[in-house]
Amino acid sequence: MKRKEFGLEIKLEEGAQITSIQLSDETVEYLNSIWGEKTYIDYLKEFLVEEKNFEIANNAVMECMKDALPENIRENCKHCKGETKDESYKACTKYYLQMKGTFTMVGTEFVNIVLRHKHIYDNKYELQRLTINFFNCLNFVKGRGVMFIDLEKLSRYALDANFKSLSQLFRNSRVLKSLEIINNSLDSLNEQEMENKVLQREDENYIELQKEFFEKKQRFxxxxxxxxxxxxNADVKIKEQNAPDKKISIPKYALYIHYLQAVGEHPYFENHPIGKLTAIEEWLEKEGIITTPKYFQIKYNFISNHKTNRIANNQVSNISYVAHTMLADFPKAKKLALSELKLAQTKNK
Structure with a gap:
């Protein structure tokens, strides 16, 4: 069964003395080397973005601890009544110790959970919200000086932060990368679910909720x-439609540009300031025609410089295609091409 709450409670006889053990400097140094330079308090301050936010939360916790102390505790305290100056007889020590002990344990575990989930740690907005909710999950039993944390509530806050941070991560990733993460997560959850069934264990990780989240993301x-x-695919089709027809031969392109030049729709290559070959090269590149400028120049000169070559019977199909297809939007050039088409059709008849 899932544990709903967690908290420490120290059992001592009334009026018992609480003593502390002073650690040596070497022991303190060793423990610091294990825990690292940052304590759970340092991390909580970082998670809340500004230290003043932690101070507000921590002051609220301390006030709740004070309010949770048993009534009339001062009247039963040897130290408060002046019977002894030894602070180990302070009646409130036990209660503060057990509440602070609980806070240390749950605070440390909370920090570890966050650090194990990098996507939550990297999402500063969700991290701050989750940390505020961590403090909201702390409860105090008035009159007993006991603090406990609502694990069920905190787990659901953590799940919410987890889902929202993952959603942000997916939005910032490529679709295929997101699907890869989702599929791997679903596979891992399915394995956990099967293991729970085989070993007859209760689900303590909200597997159904997690699967629902990832399955919805998978569909999306x-x-x-x-x-x-x-x-x-639509972009490819548009590009294909706009690209030069692969069926269009170089002689057809030569006829096409010749007729445009003949009616003044396009300047002659010879008029280019750098030269004819450069003009051809620039035009080929602009039209997306794949051939060498020199080869095009040969084919162009063959039909442009000699009318007999252009209106020959073997050019009928080329002129017809150019006139009806390539020059459809150029009426003057089309008219000239059609007139030469008739001449080519009647030649040698």
Whole structure:
């Protein structure tokens, strides 16, 4: 069964003395080397973004601890009544010790949970919200000086922060990368679920909730991937439609540009300030025609410089294609091409 709450309670006889053990400097240094330079308090301050936020939360905790002390505790305290100056007889020590002990244990574990989930740690907004909710999960039993943490409530806050941080991570990642993370997570959850069934263990990790989250994300990103692929395919089709027809031969392009030049729709290559070959090279690049400027120049000169070559019977299909397809938006050039088409059709008849 899931543990709903956690807290420490020290059992001592009334009026018992609490003593402390003074650690040597070497022991303190050793413990510091194990715990590292940052304590759980340092991390809580970092998680809350500003130290003043931690001070507000910590002051509230201390005030709740004070309010949780048994009534009339001062009247039963040897130290408070002046019977002894030895602070180990202070009646409130036990209660503060057990409440602070609980806070240290749950605070340390909370920090460890966050550090094990990098996507939560990196999401400063969700991290701050989660840390505030950590403090909201602390409860105090008035009159007993006991503090406990609501584990069920904190777990659900942590799940919420986890889901929201993952959602942000997915939004900032490529679709395929997000799907990879989602699929791996679902596979791991399925294995945990099967293990629980085999060993007849209760689910303590909210597996059903986690699976529901990842399954919904999986459907969303599969749909997003489908739409992206569809959009990419549409872009490819548009590019193919706009690209030069692969069936168009170089002689057809030569006829096409010749007729445009003949009616003044395009400047002659010879008029280019750098030279004819450069003009051809620039035009080929602009039109996306794949051939060498020199080869195009040969084919262009063959039909442009000699009318007999252009209106030959073997040019009928080329002129017809150019006139009806390539010059459809250029009426003057089309008219000239059609007139030469008739001449080519009647030649040698």
């Amino acid at each position: 990103y599969k749909e997003k991937l489908f739409l992206q692929e569809k959009e990419n």
